[in-house]
Amino acid sequence: MVRPFLIGLATLAPLALPLAAQTLDDRHLPVLPRTAEDQAKIDVVLAPPTDFSAPERFEAMSAGAATVRARDNADAFSIFSENMAFEAEMDFKLGNALFRKTWVAAPSSTKASDGLGPYYNARACQDCHLKDGRGHPPANDGDGSVSMFLRLSVPGGPSPEGIADWLVTQPDPVYGGQLQDFAAPGHVPEGQMHVEWTEQPVTLADGAVVSLRAPVYSLTDPGHGAPSPDLMLSPRVAPQMIGLGMLEAIPVADILALADPDDADGDGISGRPAIVPSVEFGVPMLGRFGYKGGAASIREQSAAAFSGDMGLSTPLHPDPWGDCTPAQTGCRAAPHGQEPGVRDGLEVDGPSLDLVTFYSRNLGVPERRGVDDPQVLRGKELFYGLNCTGCHNPKFVTARLDGQPEQSFQLIWPYTDLLLHDMGPGLADNRPEGRATGSEWKTPPLWGIGLTEQVSGHSFFLHDGRARSLTEAILWHGGEAQAPRDAFAALPEPDRAALIAFLESL
Template identity: 55%
Template sequence: MSRTSPFADLPPCGGDARQGRGGCLPQRHDLSEQDLQRVETVTRPTTDFSKAEQFEAMSGGATTTIAPIDEKVFQQFSANLPFEDEQNFKLGKALFEKLWVSAPSSTQASDGLGPLYNARACESCHLRDGRGRPPEAGDATSTVFRLARPPHDEAERRMVADHEVLNLPDPAYGAQLQDSAVPGLAAEGRLKVSYTEEQVTLSRGETVSLRKPEYAVADLGYGRMDPTTTLSPRVTPPMIGLGLVEMIHEADILAQADPEDRDGDGISGRAALVRDRDSGKIALGRFGWKAQNPTIRQQAADAFAIDIGISTPAANRSHGDCTKAQNACLSLPTGVQARLGPVEAPDPVLGLVTFYSANLAVPARRKAGFPQTLQGKQLFYEAGCPACHLPKYVTRRDAPHKELAFQLIWPYSDFLLHDMGEGLADGQQVGVASGREWRTPPLWGLGLTKTVSGHTFLLHDGRARNFTEAILWHGGEAEMARSAFVAMSRDDRLALLSFLESL
């Protein structure tokens, strides 16, 4: 396959192009010139912090849910979803919550689990479609260890460079550590985490304690790992707004990329280029902690295959993440049934789960116009946070589902890869993302983490116990924003935290 990126040869300035932070980029062809001007005006960063912006409380545009704020608020469908599509949403929800069982089973519609797995249902990790938590009291259901090693030879290096693979799995344990197995088979191991406390001094002598994690694997069931294999813990992110993210035009994300830091602001976000397995083409990665997947469908298919061990038309891996070194795993029966086709979850299972995931609504903002929220918003801007946490976009007018089309949305992310410093580095390359780079996570729904998920753990591995700790772990390209937060007065920090709480 070609190694050429569709974004490698950007057009010269002028003509059918516009200026981005890192150079000239393609125009949006889904908009008329008049609409393009409207979009550029409405998405321009505000300079007026005396009142809430127009439509600011509607984080997901017309899709925004105004359902009661309770533990189920992330489980609502898009407010403008046509009535005839509600059935597919509910069917997708049922499949998302479905518990799979090992094969062979009398419940043939549900067998095929594993043989090695992390969870029996999507809902097990994405409880109430909310944020996962780090391992505690022996429960690691919503945290996984991603495993990868560097290329060992030129052929493997070329596979990564050509986007044929994101990275190389551990020879014995595969791409992810599975801590559960079907009866009669040994699990791969257990996640272990321990913390040491480190003190950080803020302005006027106030101190905050950060917990620094150390990770290990206990009870390895299949021998030693490759000595070069890296462990990357990942908690499950919230599910809201995914369909809107998929409908952000590529040009609007690429306009924020500045890999060479041409504007000299210290922020050099990079686009994650990955292989879209459905089309075979190089595409813009948007989903996952390192933006490793270009579409919700591909993200869901990988979760079915790796997390649960269920094959789908988009990832035909009926033995899940079993490796050639795990003969006992590969010898076990699968849930494939000839009458239903070559995979354990044939169409329309993946399509319905994808539809459900794409239409989980973002809740409306709270207190967007309150004085302390507006003060915190101004401090957020002055600290430089929007350089990565870009507030707003207008989705594609030509979106295939009309409820997601031409919506003003407020995700607070540029969806690019950024070097976040050594403190947050996992040392694991994923596609073009280095061991220090992470995709900017969207902030919408952030203040509802406690309500929905029952905790306030943040960041890719849940090490931060609150907003303050999450900000203080920022480094690398975010060091200047972190320093601005450290230098704030206590009242200003509280105002900024109030703004984050309102999202």
């Protein structure tokens, strides 16, 4: 495999940042400043392609030197960054063990892994992020919504300081911020997620008919009283875990530079940054993780998962009852796994959170397949021509990082701008989150998407897994993406196939 993009250290000179960047920074990263010389090199590699008859330089290496060899088995997303030092492998393995670890409710004889719940969605990270890939919606009711969950909220509540355009919501006073569909022995689960599908046929320009399945979600078997009539639900399947450290290492200024909130360039696309109060740093930060950009860093997202998904405390969320509200008195009276002198008095101590974070940061992105295939190249040309790139931004160069070599200064190809976009009423969950409205979603990365079937055994896409194919996923696009979606629907069949072949090669 070629080791691309190793550029020597040059003299340090500060770079002028766009105005908006002055209020948000990358304090989650050990950033070294970019030099003028770095910037000149970056400008060259980030220039859009002009020739679609051959792949661009380094294009096959989706995550730069951290890219892993594509495997033809279900472990393709479980490989550590190719450029990781030998000494770091043990941390990755320990993090993996914690990611796979099955927790048990307290009190138990296995003191080292107790503290689960009392309410929870799953007993291990890996139960949702199956094979480090994405989850899926339930095939039938009662089939366990294990790899997806419902986020909950009601209108009202406080607004965090220093963040403009915050849409005020708060956790449900009884059910909290998330529906936990399991409970420890002796406790009643909060309820179940129920989904009803309706098939909606869509006719494309050439007469082909594609059926989209439209979901309606509800909370059934509520175990803690009738839910509030104002309750808002947001269904979410677990996303794939690859390349997250790279997304975390993109300089915030480079993401903000793509925002166009008033659509000044008139292309119908107006990305906005998600800005969230950082739990770890106590300041507003760019929200990079979660479907609406609800978390600033992998560490914060992982700590929120321990708390909300499994009821486990960490240094960032020290409450051992997780999402349980004051109204859930049974939960708050339940035994927990916190003991003085054991695991720093937490259910998951700081070093364990750091290991899981290191693991999550270093799941490698497989290299592209078929980059020079003529059909894939034609599909790439269409991807640019239809302005899919208006949101699925092809490439970035990560920040230079001190002591984090895997992610430092790499040319990456994630196909996301990490910004929020209005995707229209079809995809709306009608549940605002932070600055994201009920119809806005953060552009997801597309790298690895062609390996979904191989890793996960299904091809369900979008935030709730409603799309059963890449074609359906594209046809669900609306709002700011209406024009590219319509242009796709108007393509002749060979061009649609080429665009899909390009996506399959990512």
